[in-house]
Amino acid sequence: MHPDPASAADPGADQVASSVGDAVGDAVGEGPSDALQVRTFRLELLAGTLWAGSLAILEMGPALAKKAFDASDFEVALLTSGQSLGLVLSFFTSHLSTRVSRVRLAFWLHLASNLALVPTFFLRPSFALAFVLLLAAARVGHSMAVPARILVYRSNFPAASRGRLVGRLNRAKLLLTTGFAFVVSALFDWNFGTPELVRLLGECPVPADRMVNWAVPVLAVLGVLGCFVYARIAEAKCPVDPLVPPLPASTSLDTLREFVQVWRQDRAFRRYETFFFVFGFANIMSIPLTQIHAVDRLGASYFDLAMINVVLVQGLMALSMVAWGDRLDRSNPSRLRGVLNLVLAVDFVMLAVAPAIGWVYVGRIFRGIAMGGGTLLWMLGPLWFAGNSRKEPIYTGIHAVLTGVRWGLAPFVGVWLKATFADDSRPIFWIGAAILVLTAVAMLREGRRGGSTPPAVPPPIVPPSPPRA
Numbered sequence: 001m002h003p004d005p006a007s008a009a010d011p012g013a014d015q016v017a018s019s020v021g022d023a024v025g026d027a028v029g030e031g032p033s034d035a036l037q038v039r040t041f042r043l044e045l046l047a048g049t050l051w052a053g054s055l056a057i058l059e060m061g062p063a064l065a066k067k068a069f070d071a072s073d074f075e076v077a078l079l080t081s082g083q084s085l086g087l088v089l090s091f092f093t094s095h096l097s098t099r100v101s102r103v104r105l106a107f108w109l110h111l112a113s114n115l116a117l118v119p120t121f122f123l124r125p126s127f128a129l130a131f132v133l134l135l136a137a138a139r140v141g142h143s144m145a146v147p148a149r150i151l152v153y154r155s156n157f158p159a160a161s162r163g164r165l166v167g168r169l170n171r172a173k174l175l176l177t178t179g180f181a182f183v184v185s186a187l188f189d190w191n192f193g194t195p196e197l198v199r200l201l202g203e204c205p206v207p208a209d210r211m212v213n214w215a216v217p218v219l220a221v222l223g224v225l226g227c228f229v230y231a232r233i234a235e236a237k238c239p240v241d242p243l244v245p246p247l248p249a250s251t252s253l254d255t256l257r258e259f260v261q262v263w264r265q266d267r268a269f270r271r272y273e274t275f276f277f278v279f280g281f282a283n284i285m286s287i288p289l290t291q292i293h294a295v296d297r298l299g300a301s302y303f304d305l306a307m308i309n310v311v312l313v314q315g316l317m318a319l320s321m322v323a324w325g326d327r328l329d330r331s332n333p334s335r336l337r338g339v340l341n342l343v344l345a346v347d348f349v350m351l352a353v354a355p356a357i358g359w360v361y362v363g364r365i366f367r368g369i370a371m372g373g374g375t376l377l378w379m380l381g382p383l384w385f386a387g388n389s390r391k392e393p394i395y396t397g398i399h400a401v402l403t404g405v406r407w408g409l410a411p412f413v414g415v416w417l418k419a420t421f422a423d424d425s426r427p428i429f430w431i432g433a434a435i436l437v438l439t440a441v442a443m444l445r446e447g448r449r450g451g452s453t454p455p456a457v458p459p460p461i462v463p464p465s466p467p468r469a
Contacts, residue, residue, distance in 0.1 A: 087404025167325025316368025335447025
């Protein structure tokens with residue numbers, strides 16, 4: 001049991017967190033039993049409830065840029081790659097997380113992310129690039145916060161049930177994000193003049209094409225409130241192991257050297273990240289093309305875009321995530337990633353052959369199921385290789401930085417390939433499906449080699465103390 005002085009200072013926050021945790025917690029099952037774990041679970045759940053609206057905007061961002069602001073292919077790719085800078089800069093998040101409160105670090109980054117969305121209130125429909133830059137900035141802050149939040153999960157949730165607990169938290173978040181996406185898409189279609197909604201609700205009081213100026217800032221303000229809820233989480237202190245010397249890093253350059261050392265010495269982790277990079281590049285390459293293809297070739301409405309980007313994907317992620325979390329607690333991450341790649345490949349095939357938007361709906365079902373496990377694996381997979389708690393920020397940081405590199409490059413490669421194939425996205429979807437199948441085979445083989453338990457880490461050599469004079 002860990003004391004939490006903050007709870008005594010503000011019992012009202014505990015009551016709010018408890019009531020929301022009990023209400024939404026019925027959908028996610030029983031939480032952890034330890035008092036600190038329960039408090040973390042409830043506060044994270046309440047913060048996620050308030051963040052869900054702005055997360056729906058971030059998920060729909062490329063589609064909104066294309067539909068509401070008529071963004072160019074390059075601008076859609078730029079927005080898609082926006083989180084790359086945040087993931088690359090998460091190198092510094094990993095460095096800082098060994099020195100400052102990870103909860104406080106995540107608070108400031110999420111606060112900056114939500115505040116970046118507020119100026120959308122002042123944008124006009126012709127300001128596509130400004131909208132892209134604001135959402136890209138929001139994605140940077142959100143992405144930089146990820147390593148700090150993962151390390152809070154690590155310190156506050158036990159390893160034996162971490163996948164299950166994080167899965168339940170993410171399931172609740174995804175269901176809430178899905179609900180917000182439904183509401184936002186309906187508001188945008190109503191503002192766009194969709195006849196069915198006008199007959200049901202009457203004329204929209206917001207001027208045509210201006211709903212985005214109101215909806216996005218309101219959801220961002222809710223996200224800001226979520227940041228202050230999250231700040232009330234208390235982080236457990238990991239016990240000190242006398243056989244594990246502290247990380248030698250004291251500057252960013254030292255942390256970079258530690259990154260390089262881990263990459264060179266841990267062959268199993270290096271192979272895992274290499275396969276992850278290849279299939280992830282193909283996956284990210286398809287993301288802006290899906291929005292462009294859905295709007296330009298398949299005539300998608302706002303409702304269609306909400307369905308294929310948030311509702312089907314995140315709804316099925318939510319439904320499947322706890323089951324994947326239970327599997328992750330008992331599985332080699334390479335083996336699980338191989339299975340997920342085979343499921344995800346079906347989405348690429350459906351995009352390649354779809355004559356109408358309804359076919360994309362079918363593919364997104366498979367994507368949602370695969371992403372339910374893939375999201376947990378992305379967050380928790382590197383911890384499987386780390387061996388001890390003091391190495392975990394380094395492993396998590398390497399994983400996030402490599403993800404940032406592919407987010408920075410892949411969207412533009414996808415748009416460039418589309419131009420080389422006579423402005424047709426279908427060949428790139430076929431290429432992506434082939435890459436997913438090939439990397440699935442490689443990762444399944446790697447999983448058989450690695451076994452079902454984390455690799456053994458030899459005890460570190462502790463240098464003897466110098467003789468006293």
